[in-house]
Amino acid sequence: MRTESLIMPYRDLYEICQKQSLHIPRNFIKSEVLRLTGKEKIRVVCTDSDPSLCRGMFISFGNNESNIARQCGCDVIVLARGMNRCWQRIVYIKELMHLFDAHAESTFGGHEFDTLLSEMSGAETPTRSPQWRSEIKAFWMALACLCPEDKRINFMELRKSGKIDDYSIALQLRIPQQYVPRLFQQNYGLIIQEILNNGS
Known part of the structure; x- marks a missing residue:
């Protein structure tokens, strides 16, 4: 049973992605994640x-209440049909980050899942669950993998000078346009560094 998140392997994945070109194939990221986490499939x-x-969810093979995971015999990523390729790409990579x-961040049963759904629907809770924090963290982890830092800095400079817009950046990264501004928000670097250092 894992008691700590696999921060070192994620840091390794992050460093690998920094050396890639602008469009990083999702199958490449999947292969690296499986290798780094010791998963077969x-x-x-x-x-x-x-x-x-x-849009999507991750179901752990350790979830005893999931028929899908038992039938597949491994971890499962569930994706909603009808999304375009950019949406499929970021949702898939985000779920892969799980x-x-x-162990404490995983959703293994109905109670954890119900709590997560309540939080995602905007319900007021005294503290955020580990599962909720994992969802937020997975988004930033995915975004950092899909846009290498040197490319992000270059985009930021071009964007400031008006030489490129968010739509063009989204096309090059093949991510939804609505997430492009997240790459340039003031605390982006702090968020990613916190994940790389502590996993939170």
Whole structure:
């Protein structure tokens, strides 16, 4: 049982991605994640769920309440049909980041899942659950992998000078345009460094 998240392997993945070109194939990232976490495989299952409600989720093979994981015999990424390639790409990579989760961050049963759904729907809670914090962390981990830092700095300079817009950046990175500003928010570097150092 993992009691700590796999921060060193994620840091290794981050460093590997820094050496890649602008468009990093998702299968390349998947292969590296499996290698770094010691997993043999992960399956993707597409559903007819409404993407506006749930674009994707990660189901651990350790989740005893999941028929899908038992049938597949491994961890599973569930993706909603109907998303374009940019959405599929970032949702897939974000869910893949959950392979780095600590045991306490995983959703193994109905209670944890219900709590997570309540938090995601905006319900007020005294403290955020480890599962909620894992969702936020996985997003930033994915974004940092999909946009190497030197490319991000170059984009930032071009963007400031008006030589490139968010749509053009999204096309080159193949991510949804709405997430491009996240790459340039003031605390981006602090968020990524905190994850690399502490996993939180």
